[in-house]
Amino acid sequence: MESIPLSSLFIALAILLVLSAFFSGSETGLMSLNRYRMRHLAEKGHRGAKQAEKLLGKTDSLLSLILICNNLVNNAAATIAGMIGLQLSGDAGVAIATGLLTLVMLVFSEILPKTIAAIYPEKVGFSASHILMPLQKLLRPLVFLMNLIIRGLMKVLRIRKSEKSGLSSEELRGVVLEAGRFIPTAHQDMLVSILDMEKVTVDDIMVPRNDIGGIDIDDDWKAIMRQLTGAAHARVVIYKGNMDKSILGMLRVREAFRLMLERNEFTKEMLVRAVDEAYFIPEGTPLTTQLMNFKANKERIGLVVDEYGDIKGLVTLEDILEEIVGEFTTSAAPTLDEEVKPQSDGSVLIEGSANLRDLNKLFNWNLPVDEVRTFNGLILEHLEKIPDEDTQFTLLNLKVTILEVNDNVVKLAKVEPFNPTSSSNTE
Structure with a gap:
């Protein structure tokens, strides 16, 4: 060496x-x-x-x-x-x-x-x-x-080699969120929304039964024309007497006006003949499934029904797309900005029709969404009665004051962070 x-x-x-x-x-x-x-x-x-x-x-x-x-x-x-x-x-x-x-x-x-x-x-x-x-x-x-x-x-040692598996939904979400500068924020939000669609059902986004703009064929002709002119969607529900028991179908508003222009005389019978068969959606259907169903059936609008066949609400293809890309400015339904009004004192005025999921996203709240969908529904479920105006109560960590009640529905409420020192006046 x-x-x-x-x-x-x-x-x-x-x-x-x-x-x-x-x-x-x-x-x-x-x-x-x-x-x-x-x-x-x-x-x-x-x-x-x-x-x-x-x-x-x-x-x-x-x-x-x-x-x-x-x-x-x-x-x-x-x-x-x-x-x-x-x-x-x-x-x-x-x-x-x-x-x-x-x-x-x-x-x-x-x-x-x-x-x-x-x-x-x-x-x-x-x-x-x-x-x-x-x-x-x-x-x-x-x-x-x-x-x-x-x-x-x-x-x-009885050690088995684990099989390769793909990314889970949560892992894929992590990949998207960690992409940073490689994916624009708007695209990032869209991808995360697509992943979230598996957890969202048609019940979460549907237009409630009371807000569906259906047309009763038994109404007078002027009332029918007013409803056609002010229709919120490209198709409207046509029924006879009771929407739950006698739905005739869905009418294409554009087709109805085209027929009116072509014919000198247009009757209720002609209107009924122009109606298409209604498309029904079982309650609880995930949005991902319904999006594929809309595509497979070449439909854009459907009625959500419960296990008894009663109408619960209405869902459109645009409603599902809004879950991915955000609200369209052409939507006839009120936006969250219109339903929620922050006040200078830190409180918020919230309309009863505001969606709970949207409120949770906006304020990072944890309002329960399993049983009810709207703020009005949550208030009624919590109080177990229809409240009077000026009623105050605490909901989770929020102080709620009822400002307006109409037709057994809470129309407007004031919400502010709960202050224990002011709880003496609450129910």
């Missing part, structure tokens, strides 16, 4: 330290790669991405290759460091050299390269793949033997 010049030993040690840093950094870089971006780059023809994808396709073989090479390099470095220490200071020098090598390898061959690789995974991972790919072919027999031993040990 003394015949080997110190200069050669130091050069060999430096090379081994560089190799150790390479293998440590390449492991971190490859394992930190964004798999979806890597696949996208590979499909575009990026050579480094293609090779990295092949290597990561067999992660166990890749890790075996890197660890075999890294351990061989580290052991060789320890041997050479011992030889250097022996030549410089005898037996004591071996111990000193081992201690110094441990410190140097920890800083320059482990922490530093892994930190750099974690910050720049693509640069490190894609570059390292050019070297690891041929190295994997060269050491394939050794890697195969190591994997064979590991599989045998796993079988003895």
Whole structure:
């Protein structure tokens, strides 16, 4: 050993330290790669991405290759460091050299390269793949033997390799939210809304039964014309006497006016003949399912019915799309801005028709939405009676004052954060 010049030993040690840093950094870089971006780059023809994808396709073989090479390099470095220490200071020098090598390898061959690789995974991972790919072919027999031993040990320990699974809805939401500058905020909101649609049903967005603008064919002709002229949707419900028991169908408003222009005389019988069959939607249908049903049935509007066949509300294709892209300015229904009026004293005036889900989103509240959909419904459920005007009560952590009640419905209420000192007047 003394015949080997110190200069050669130091050069060999430096090379081994560089190799150790390479293998440590390449492991971190490859394992930190964004798999979806890597696949996208590979499909575009990026050579480094293609090779990295092949290597990561067999992660166990890749890790075996890197660890075999890294351990061989580290052991060789320890041997050479011992030889250097022996030549410089005898037996004591071996111990000193081992201690110094441990410190140097920890800083320059482990922490530093892994930190750099974690910050720049693509640069490190894609570059390292050019070297690891041929190295994997060269050491394939050794890697195969190591994997064979590991599989045998796993079988003895009854450890099963987990099957690969796709991202869950919550994990996909995390990916979208963490995309940051790569996805515009508006697109981010739309993607999150699509993921949320699985939890939302037609009951959450439907126009309530009392607000459906149906036309009773038994009404006089002037009343029918007024309702057709002021129709909120492209189609209106036509019924006879009772909407729940005698629905004739859905009338296309544009078609009705076209027929009126073509004929000198237009009667109720002609109006009924122009009616299309009504499309019904079971209550509780998820929005994702209903969106596909609208597409499959080539429908744009439907009536939500309960288990007894009674009408609960009306849902349109536009209502579902608004859940994704936000409210359209052409919507005839009142917007949340119209139903909610913040006051200078910190309180909020809320109309009873305001949707609870929208209120929770706007104010970060946790109002229950399982049984009722509107603020009026929640108040009635909480009080178990129709309140009088000026009634005050606490709802969760909110102080509610009823301002207007009409037709057994709470039309307007004042809401402010609950102040314990003012609770003496509450019900």
